[in-house]
Amino acid sequence: MRPVAIVGIGKTAFGAFPDRDLRSLAVEAGQKCLADANVSPSQVEAFHLGNFAGPSFVGQNHLAPYVAGALGISGAPCTRFEAACASSGSAFAHAVAAVAAGIHDLVLVCGVEKMTSQSTAKVAEILAGAGDMSGEGRVGATFPALFAMIARRHMFQYGTTREHLSAVAVKNHANGAKNPQAHMRKVITMEQALAGKPISEPLTVYDCSLISDGAAAVMLAPLDRALEFTSKAVRILGVAQTSDHVALDSKEDITTFRAVRAAGEKAYKMSGLGPADIQFAELHDCFTIAEIIASEDLGFVAKGQGGPYALSGATSLTGERPINTSGGLKSKGHPVGATGVAQLCDIAMQIRGEAGDRQLARNQIGLAQNLGGSGATAVVTILGAA
Amino acid sequence: MRPVAIVGIGKTAFGAFPDRDLRSLAVEAGQKCLADANVSPSQVEAFHLGNFAGPSFVGQNHLAPYVAGALGISGAPCTRFEAACASSGSAFAHAVAAVAAGIHDLVLVCGVEKMTSQSTAKVAEILAGAGDMSGEGRVGATFPALFAMIARRHMFQYGTTREHLSAVAVKNHANGAKNPQAHMRKVITMEQALAGKPISEPLTVYDCSLISDGAAAVMLAPLDRALEFTSKAVRILGVAQTSDHVALDSKEDITTFRAVRAAGEKAYKMSGLGPADIQFAELHDCFTIAEIIASEDLGFVAKGQGGPYALSGATSLTGERPINTSGGLKSKGHPVGATGVAQLCDIAMQIRGEAGDRQLARNQIGLAQNLGGSGATAVVTILGAA
Numbered sequence: 001m002r003p004v005a006i007v008g009i010g011k012t013a014f015g016a017f018p019d020r021d022l023r024s025l026a027v028e029a030g031q032k033c034l035a036d037a038n039v040s041p042s043q044v045e046a047f048h049l050g051n052f053a054g055p056s057f058v059g060q061n062h063l064a065p066y067v068a069g070a071l072g073i074s075g076a077p078c079t080r081f082e083a084a085c086a087s088s089g090s091a092f093a094h095a096v097a098a099v100a101a102g103i104h105d106l107v108l109v110c111g112v113e114k115m116t117s118q119s120t121a122k123v124a125e126i127l128a129g130a131g132d133m134s135g136e137g138r139v140g141a142t143f144p145a146l147f148a149m150i151a152r153r154h155m156f157q158y159g160t161t162r163e164h165l166s167a168v169a170v171k172n173h174a175n176g177a178k179n180p181q182a183h184m185r186k187v188i189t190m191e192q193a194l195a196g197k198p199i200s201e202p203l204t205v206y207d208c209s210l211i212s213d214g215a216a217a218v219m220l221a222p223l224d225r226a227l228e229f230t231s232k233a234v235r236i237l238g239v240a241q242t243s244d245h246v247a248l249d250s251k252e253d254i255t256t257f258r259a260v261r262a263a264g265e266k267a268y269k270m271s272g273l274g275p276a277d278i279q280f281a282e283l284h285d286c287f288t289i290a291e292i293i294a295s296e297d298l299g300f301v302a303k304g305q306g307g308p309y310a311l312s313g314a315t316s317l318t319g320e321r322p323i324n325t326s327g328g329l330k331s332k333g334h335p336v337g338a339t340g341v342a343q344l345c346d347i348a349m350q351i352r353g354e355a356g357d358r359q360l361a362r363n364q365i366g367l368a369q370n371l372g373g374s375g376a377t378a379v380v381t382i383l384g385a386a
Numbered sequence: 387m388r389p390v391a392i393v394g395i396g397k398t399a400f401g402a403f404p405d406r407d408l409r410s411l412a413v414e415a416g417q418k419c420l421a422d423a424n425v426s427p428s429q430v431e432a433f434h435l436g437n438f439a440g441p442s443f444v445g446q447n448h449l450a451p452y453v454a455g456a457l458g459i460s461g462a463p464c465t466r467f468e469a470a471c472a473s474s475g476s477a478f479a480h481a482v483a484a485v486a487a488g489i490h491d492l493v494l495v496c497g498v499e500k501m502t503s504q505s506t507a508k509v510a511e512i513l514a515g516a517g518d519m520s521g522e523g524r525v526g527a528t529f530p531a532l533f534a535m536i537a538r539r540h541m542f543q544y545g546t547t548r549e550h551l552s553a554v555a556v557k558n559h560a561n562g563a564k565n566p567q568a569h570m571r572k573v574i575t576m577e578q579a580l581a582g583k584p585i586s587e588p589l590t591v592y593d594c595s596l597i598s599d600g601a602a603a604v605m606l607a608p609l610d611r612a613l614e615f616t617s618k619a620v621r622i623l624g625v626a627q628t629s630d631h632v633a634l635d636s637k638e639d640i641t642t643f644r645a646v647r648a649a650g651e652k653a654y655k656m657s658g659l660g661p662a663d664i665q666f667a668e669l670h671d672c673f674t675i676a677e678i679i680a681s682e683d684l685g686f687v688a689k690g691q692g693g694p695y696a697l698s699g700a701t702s703l704t705g706e707r708p709i710n711t712s713g714g715l716k717s718k719g720h721p722v723g724a725t726g727v728a729q730l731c732d733i734a735m736q737i738r739g740e741a742g743d744r745q746l747a748r749n750q751i752g753l754a755q756n757l758g759g760s761g762a763t764a765v766v767t768i769l770g771a772a
Contacts, residue, residue, distance in 0.1 A: 021520070047629075056441050059523070061515035062470040062632060065762040069631040075648055078629040078763070079476050082466040084448040090465050094480065101487030129447035134407070137445070243433075243464040245455040246448055262461055376451035377464070 001100040004236045005386055007229040008037025008219035009345040014183040014212045014333030022051075022058050022114035025215040026067040029338075030110050033217035034071070037229045041072035045104040048095045049080045050088025050111035051337035056126045058114050067110065084130035085286060086241075087111065089340030089370030089379030092218065093241040099220045111342065112215035113335035123211050127336070130373040132247035144208055144287070146248055146374045148200035151289040154255045155202065157304070160292065162202060164307025166193035168288035169206040169330060171316050176327020178357040183212045183333030207288040212333030216342035226386060233386035234348045237365070238271030239379070240264075246376040257375035260297040264369070267380040268299075275299035278382070279362040280321060280350060282343035284371035285328040294369050295323065298380070317358060325350060325358045340370035340379060347383045387486040390622045391772055393615040394423025394605035395731040400569040400598045400719030408437075408444050408500035411601040412453040415724075416496050419603035420457070423615045427458035431490040434481045435466045436474025436497035437723035442512045444500050453496065470516035471672060472627075473497065475726030475756030475765030478604065479627040485606045497728065498601035499721035509597050513722070516759040518633035530594055530673070532634055532760045534586035537675040540641045541588065543690070546678065548588060550693025552579035554674035555592040555716060557702050562713020564743040569598045569719030593674040598719030602728035612772060619772035620734045623751070624657030625765070626650075632762040643761035646683040650755070653766040654685075661685035664768070665748040666707060666736060668729035670757035671714040680755050681709065684766070703744060711736060711744045726756035726765060733769045 010032025012025050026049070034041060047068045055061040064078035081091035088111025095107040115123055124142045131137055131146060154160045170193050176182040188206060196204030219229070226233035244259040245251055251258070268274055275298060283298075285291035292306035300321060301309045309315060315323035326332045326346040329339060347366035349355045355363075363385075370379040396418025398411050412435070420427060433454045441447040450464035467477035474497025481493040501509055510528045517523055517532060540546045556579050562568040574592060582590030605615070612619035630645040631637055637644070654660055661684060669684075671677035678692035686707060687695045695701060701709035712718045712732040715725060733752035735741045741749075749771075756765040 023520075053441060053447060055439060055512075055515050056447075058519075059515060060519045061439060061442075061468065061512075062517070062759050062762060064469065065629040065758075066518070066632045068629060069633075069636060069762070074630070075628055075645075077476075077479070077627040078469075079480065079627070080468040082447065082468055083450065083464075090463075093463070094465065097484060097487070097489050101483070101489055103483050103487055126441075126447075129441050129445060131448070132452070133444075133446045134409075241463040241465070242461055243451040243454060244460070246452045247455075250455060259461075372451075373448050376448060376455070 003223035004099045005223040005226040005233040007221045008033045011216040013181045014214035016116040017213045026112040029215035029217040030071045037219040044073045044108045046107045047078040048091035048109045050091035052087045083377040084372035085336040086370040086372030086377040087337045107220045110217040111338040113337035144200040147287040148203045160307040165288040167311040169193045172328040172330040176331025182327045209286045209329035209334040212335040214335035214338045232352045235386040237384045238267035238382040240266030241379045259378035263378040263380040264298045271382045278367045281367040343368040389609035390485045391609040391612040391619040393607045394419045397602040399567040400600035402502040403599045412498040415601035415603040416457045423605040430494045432493045433464040434477040434495045436477035438473045469763040470758035471722040472756045472758030472763040473723045493606045496603040497724040499723035530586040533673040534589045546693040551674040553697040555579045558714040558716040562717025565713045568713045595672045595715035595720040598721040600721035600724045618738045621772040623770045624653035624768040626652030627765045645764035649764040649766040650684045657768045664753045667753040729754040
């Protein structure tokens with residue numbers, strides 16, 4: 001297997017864009033990425049599209065050639081990958097494997113979702129399809145309800161508090177306020193977070209990520225060809241996708257995500273690094289409790305210590321290991337199919353020194369963790385300066 | 387790249403099964419395949435699921451871990467591939483690449499669709515999502531209408547007749563009648579086919595494939611390990627996936643599918659074979675005109691000669707190059723996400739000498755062609771005796 005690099009990145013702003021359709025978002029991200037990598041559409045050897053529910057959100061399926069055609073990509077295999085909110089993380093993991101194995105040199109990976117054209121109730125119903133509709137979904141358990149159960153159990157088992165959850169929200173809103181591409185650029189206080197409108201006890205509106213439109217793209221190439229395209233290549237040090245049961249009641253323990261632990265172990269092994277080497281991370285904070293659990297599952301802290309870790313300030317922009325400098329799904333926004341690749345763009349921006357007001361000094365090794373459903377899919381990627 | 391083999395196959399019957407859900411169909415095919423390959427779920431290193439529109443047909447998304455969990459596959463990356471009616475062909479092509487490159491040894495590829503729980507009108511609407519909903523779909527052009535335009539143009543340009551189309555239907559029904567797993571085991575006469583109820587002129591009900599439930603699976607392994615699992619290994623001689631524009635009006639010529647031609651050329655090149663070497667084939671006869679065009683695009687006959695070729699009997703069970711000995715999508719049935727892998731199972735059954743009343747004597751080299759939408763995705767695979 002040969003080393004692989006990200007030689008271009010491109011993102012749309014995340015937000016609610018009533019005048020934009022799914023394809024125009026994906027095309028904007030793809031074109032920005034092609035321009036950033038100095039690659040023409042005819043050079044692209046394969047196109048991987050991550051999308052969760054375009055057919056349900058906007059009525060269009062067969063999305064990979066649909067987007068690729070508009071980008072001017074012709075003849076190359078164009079494939080849509082669906083793995084719930086880890087759809088574009090999965091598209092990326094398969095693309096890295098194809099380049100590492102020498103099957104392709106230039107692969108464009110894009111993630112996209114257009115969610116805001118549906119009512120919030122309809123969005124919740126579509127998202128519930130990432131869980132077990134024959135069980136959870138049938139009894140009305142939408143994702144806020146599932147993660148509320150997870151949060152309650154984490155509180156019971158480890159003493160996690162409302163303040164711990166709110167600390168994640170306050171930090172991510174502070175970071176997102178500095179991100180010009182974030183959906184919600186609004187600083188919130190601990191008092192506001194604690195007084196948030198209840199959604200599903202103990203989660204309030206400030207514990208839940210946003211319903212957003214957006215797209216993101218990265219261009220992959222073999223590391224030994226990276227200089228042909230960019231002077232700012234980012235190396236993929238490790239990547240792994242793993243799976244677990246879909247239904248929450250099939251899991252042995254709902255305070256940890258087995259797939260995240262397994263993907264983390266594999267990515268660490270591939271990179272030769274350990275948790276202590278990770279300088280900063282983008283973690284999948286679909287709900288505040290998910291960031292806390294991810295920081296434990298990836299070994300940043302011991303099991304049960306994710307809450308105090310967040311409250312301590314260690315994960316803030318000026319802390320020992322900043323988490324979600326982009327604002328995370330909570331503040332940057334969460335167009336679900338775009339999120340996996342957007343995290344990688346955000347890590348790459350830090351490594352390239354392009355993170356503006358959020359720029360870190362220790363920016364050489366970053367980790368991205370992308371979660372599907374309530375943990376049935378996980379993708380963990382470790383990126384480093386090339 | 388190392389040679390890859392199919393070491394196990396498994397299929398459900400195709401039909402309308404009101405008492406079966408999507409997962410139970412996929413699990414049946416997967417379990418039959420695991421048993422046939424003598425592989426346990428814990429040995430499976432990756433699970434690829436082809437499915438077009440489970441979320442729209444049955445409301446369940448995140449289908450790869452959903453099915454894998456029920457099969458007892460744990461920890462392995464589980465990914466859903468969507469490429470319209472070529473979804474499982476695409477899942478297969480990516481799996482072959484992963485095994486060929488040495489990324490995995492044992493990959494289970496499954497295709498599934500559960501369609502008959504929706505009304506025919508709703509099915510047509512969901513299928514239309516494989517075309518361009520912003521253009522074709524918006525003006526009400528469902529797939530029978532799109533393929534009717536294709537047929538009309540082929541008639542105008544090459545003199546193709548109603549009899550040519552009906553010859554495909556008569557042959558495929560004759561073959562399907564001998565297939566115990568076919569959806570519609572009904573012999574029809576040329577007179578019946580010519581007098582079929584109009585669906586979209588010039589296509590009648592006998593020119594259109596069926597709306598079906600069903601699943602199919604194949605197990606892949608490196609060829610040099612095949613004997614560990616089976617004495618009936620089938621070798622993958624060539625495989626390629628390519629893409630083209632989604633909208634019919636974006637194509638230069640609607641009487642040929644550029645993606646099929648390109649995938650065919652790549653698969654031939656990889657195998658070192660040409661059209662003359664192909665002894666039999668499963669072609670994607672979503673409509674009768676599609677089989678005629680595929681036989682031309684793959685070089686079995688010159689452009690425009692697909693109709694006379696079908697009418698001549700050359701493609702019947704006793705002809706020079708039998709096509710769709712399974713009955714094809716027309717008679718075997720077309721659960722869209724299952725079709726690509728089901729074609730491979732049917733080719734493998736011929737090579738293994740397990741095709742019963744349809745068994746061919748010249749059964750060493752077969753080709754499968756899987757089409758997505760009106761030609762935006764194509765997957766061509768050439769299989770041979772190991």
